[in-house]
Amino acid sequence: MAKRLVLIRHGETEWSRAGRHTGRTDIPLTKEGEKRARFLGQRLRRLGVEPLRVLSSPRERAIETARLAGFEMPEVTHLLAEVDYGEYEGRTTADIRDERPGWDLFTDGTPGGETLAAAAQRCQRLIGDVDPDHGGGDVLLFAHGHILRLFTVTYLGLTPATARCLALDAASVSILGHEHWWRAIDLWNATT
Numbered sequence: 001m002a003k004r005l006v007l008i009r010h011g012e013t014e015w016s017r018a019g020r021h022t023g024r025t026d027i028p029l030t031k032e033g034e035k036r037a038r039f040l041g042q043r044l045r046r047l048g049v050e051p052l053r054v055l056s057s058p059r060e061r062a063i064e065t066a067r068l069a070g071f072e073m074p075e076v077t078h079l080l081a082e083v084d085y086g087e088y089e090g091r092t093t094a095d096i097r098d099e100r101p102g103w104d105l106f107t108d109g110t111p112g113g114e115t116l117a118a119a120a121q122r123c124q125r126l127i128g129d130v131d132p133d134h135g136g137g138d139v140l141l142f143a144h145g146h147i148l149r150l151f152t153v154t155y156l157g158l159t160p161a162t163a164r165c166l167a168l169d170a171a172s173v174s175i176l177g178h179e180h181w182w183r184a185i186d187l188w189n190a191t192t
């Protein structure tokens with residue numbers, strides 16, 4: 001079996017439900033977020049996932065999602081932390097666009113925040129660590145919407161701005177693998 005990277009976005013929080021940018025703020029899962037996180041373990045088994053490693057962002061919402069899915073002791077890495085939104089932490093895109101019409105995270109960035117290029121460099125370091133092109137089995141990554149989207153485009157050799165084309169719901173599962181010898185998306189944004 002070839003190595004697969006299984007990306008799991010954390011369960012719903014109050015801020016993710018409201019569309020608020022949540023980087024460094026640690027917001028707990030809602031009751032619905034906890035419920036959907038518990039179902040992740042069943043969904044992963046149905047998909048035939050056999051973890052070699054389980055990694056998580058240091059944010060509690062990602063760690064708790066991993067625990068509720070049945071992975072008690074994920075390996076915590078800052079490389080999976082969500083993008084730091086700087087002054088836009090806790091704000092919605094609509095709210096930001098009221099002040100900055102046409103604002104786009106992927107082209108305009110955030111004042112005082114992490115650049116997408118810097119976040120993509122973190123993703124590249126993580127890809128080097130998990131070594132996706134060698135060996136077999138599954139590596140599970142519990143993290144957040146934007147960093148997992150950036151991880152995906154970095155894995156595929158695309159630009160960070162390309163991540164805007166990938167939607168990623170709370171408590172979703174995506175799988176990155178290979179088509180012959182090319183890196184590929186095997187499954188994207190599965191929520192059932």
